[in-house]
């Protein structure tokens with residue numbers, strides 16, 4: 658089966674400083690992959706490069722076998738990548754409903770039907786439709802950001818530290834949602850995660866990144882305590 662996402666020898670830089678130094682990654686269909694690594698190794702930059710928010714200076718990125726390396730960000734979203742950036746990035750002065758509508762207006766009628774599914778996954782959003790995004794708790798904002806990305810029914814959902822600063826009960830709901838999306842829509846999910854217990858319990862596979870490239874990857878069962886201590890513990 659064709660991989661949902663492939664990165665081959667991807668390099669990327671901010672101005673003069675090279676950050677990604679030949680990133681290789683494969684995400685098979687219907688698979689949850691955790692991208693792990695210490696602070697500053699380039700995890701967020703990898704996700705931004707997948708989205709086209711940072712330009713790949715060389716290498717190739719493909720989505721379901723189609724090259725997207727030079728595609729504009731909005732076209733990557735249309736092609737099937739849903740992205741929830743680190744720190745959630747909702748519109749704080751807009752209501753929950755208006756935040757969701759941003760996606761609805763871009764993607765039209767069919768995504769309206771998906772609203773009901775989002776409310777089933779995250780019922781609190783329905784209760785809070787008229788509240789301003791900025792007054793929601795961190796966990797509720799994360800649910801809103803994920804919910805909004807789901808309205809486009811992506812084939813690949815990309816989440817940057819979805820559990821960061823969120824209370825345990827909501828982390829459980831996010832875990833359930835991720836597993837449900839994989840099971841129900843055959844979605845693949847790429848998440849950057851510092852919270853290893855969460856990464857281990859949702860993921861099928863992992864990559865460990867160090868200084869702008871993948872150090873290793875494998876089945877999540879093969880992520881041993883020794884690897885964690887050697888490559889991930891601060």
Ligand SMILES: Nc1ncnc2c1ncn2[C@@H]1O[C@H](COP(=O)(O)OP(=O)(O)O)[C@@H](O)[C@H]1O
Nearest residue numbers: 671674676694695696697698699700701702703
């Ligand atoms: N906008 C930016 N301009 C310049 N350097 C940046 C920018 N964003 C991140 N960096 C640098 O790129 C490196 C990788 O950052 P990042 O991808 O955010 O790492 P991670 O997500 O793994 O913590 C770090 O050294 C960071 O300081």
Ligand SMILES: [Mg+2]
Nearest residue numbers: 700701702743
């Ligand atoms: Mg980061």
